[in-house]
Amino acid sequence: MNDLHQLVSKFKDDQLLLPIWFENGSLKILDQLKLPFQEEYYTIHSVEDLAKAIKDMNIRGSGALGISGAYGIYLAALNSKGHIHEIHQAGQLLKSTRPTAINLMKTVDEVLSTVSGKPEEVASKVEAKVIEILKRQLEFEHKLGEYGATLIDDGDTILTHCHSGAVGGSGYGGRALSVIRKAFDQGKSLNVIACETRPYLQGARITTYELKKFGIPHTLITDNMSGFCMKNGMVQKIVVGSDRVASNGDLANKVGTYMHALAAKEHNIPFYTATSSHTIDFDTNNGDSIEIEYRDAAEVTHINNSPIALEGTKALYPSFDITPNHLIKGIITEKGVISAPFEQNLKVLETQFV
Numbered sequence: 001m002n003d004l005h006q007l008v009s010k011f012k013d014d015q016l017l018l019p020i021w022f023e024n025g026s027l028k029i030l031d032q033l034k035l036p037f038q039e040e041y042y043t044i045h046s047v048e049d050l051a052k053a054i055k056d057m058n059i060r061g062s063g064a065l066g067i068s069g070a071y072g073i074y075l076a077a078l079n080s081k082g083h084i085h086e087i088h089q090a091g092q093l094l095k096s097t098r099p100t101a102i103n104l105m106k107t108v109d110e111v112l113s114t115v116s117g118k119p120e121e122v123a124s125k126v127e128a129k130v131i132e133i134l135k136r137q138l139e140f141e142h143k144l145g146e147y148g149a150t151l152i153d154d155g156d157t158i159l160t161h162c163h164s165g166a167v168g169g170s171g172y173g174g175r176a177l178s179v180i181r182k183a184f185d186q187g188k189s190l191n192v193i194a195c196e197t198r199p200y201l202q203g204a205r206i207t208t209y210e211l212k213k214f215g216i217p218h219t220l221i222t223d224n225m226s227g228f229c230m231k232n233g234m235v236q237k238i239v240v241g242s243d244r245v246a247s248n249g250d251l252a253n254k255v256g257t258y259m260h261a262l263a264a265k266e267h268n269i270p271f272y273t274a275t276s277s278h279t280i281d282f283d284t285n286n287g288d289s290i291e292i293e294y295r296d297a298a299e300v301t302h303i304n305n306s307p308i309a310l311e312g313t314k315a316l317y318p319s320f321d322i323t324p325n326h327l328i329k330g331i332i333t334e335k336g337v338i339s340a341p342f343e344q345n346l347k348v349l350e351t352q353f354v
């Protein structure tokens with residue numbers, strides 16, 4: 001058994017909720033579109049099929065996208081028998097799938113940097129990098145979870161948006177749910193308000209699925225109820241994940257995050273994002289420079305392929321929005337919690353990031 005198989009076996013023994021793993025020369029993916037009613041896995045044999053699964057949202061969440069990118073390069077190295085040009089082409093394809101997701105792009109580039117030398121040596125070099133990334137990402141989840149848990153008080157109700165959890169990460173708790181899970185495991189009494197997150201319903205389908213598995217009390221609301229909950233004292237903290245953080249601390253996250261942050265400011269509720277160093281884009285000065293992915297408007301006019309508006313109705317689906325740094329109380333990372341002034345404090349931290 002090679003090292004990657006051993007690591008995957010260990011992860012499974014440790015009861016991690018793996019979104020993707022390598023098995024018998026191909027990739028297995030937990031189909032996130034089928035959650036919570038079916039835990040269905042399917043096999044991916046080519047990078048093209050992986051790119052389609054990412055585009056179609058069968059696998060999603062920034063941590064899981066990074067891992068998918070790493071595995072994708074490994075698959076390309078095996079399938080092409082170490083053909084460097086083909087592996088780089090596979091990298092370009094993977095990076096083009098979700099334009100806001102910086103973790104995917106950075107991880108693909110990191111793995112591609114190991115692609116060199118004799119064709120017969122390439123796959124084992126890539127495999128070593130994939131192993132390093134899998135271990136590192138899991139370690140980040142635990143560390144940022146521990147830092148974030150210090151911000152959570154006994155009795156808090158924490159509102160979260162979209163899904164920033166185990167199957168969107170490396171299987172422990174992703175980002176926001178790592179913070180919540182650590183605080184809960186420390187014995188703090190908590191409740192979580194999960195926003196359903198139209199139109200893909202990641203909050204209703206996946207966040208509540210994981211919270212139930214972890215045994216953490218939770219309540220589901222529709223996205224438009226968050227202001228009501230905040231005004232009526234039902235929310236003490238907000239913790240969301242992040243698809244990209246600009247160097248000044250502006251945050252790109254699932255569309256709807258911005259309106260929760262605005263309401264939180266009005267009601268003096270601390271708003272945090274949980275992230276990792278790989279999701280901070282030091283090459284982007286501010287949120288306005290972050291490319292926002294627009295998805296098919298049919299995803300708004302339909303739910304589960306059933307129309308909810310008259311045929312021909314115009315619809316819009318920006319998949320992410322930007323929360324400006326002045327609405328953010330802290331950025332939780334594996335190196336600690338960063339507060340304002342973000343530009344300055346992120347810069348200091350940049351030197352410590354691996």
Ligand code: RUB
Binds near residue numbers: 060062161175253
């Ligand atoms: C997911 C999304 C989540 C983030 C943050 O978008 O916006 O809120 O991924 O969570 P999509 P994390 O469902 O379109 O991929 O930082 O844990 O990924």
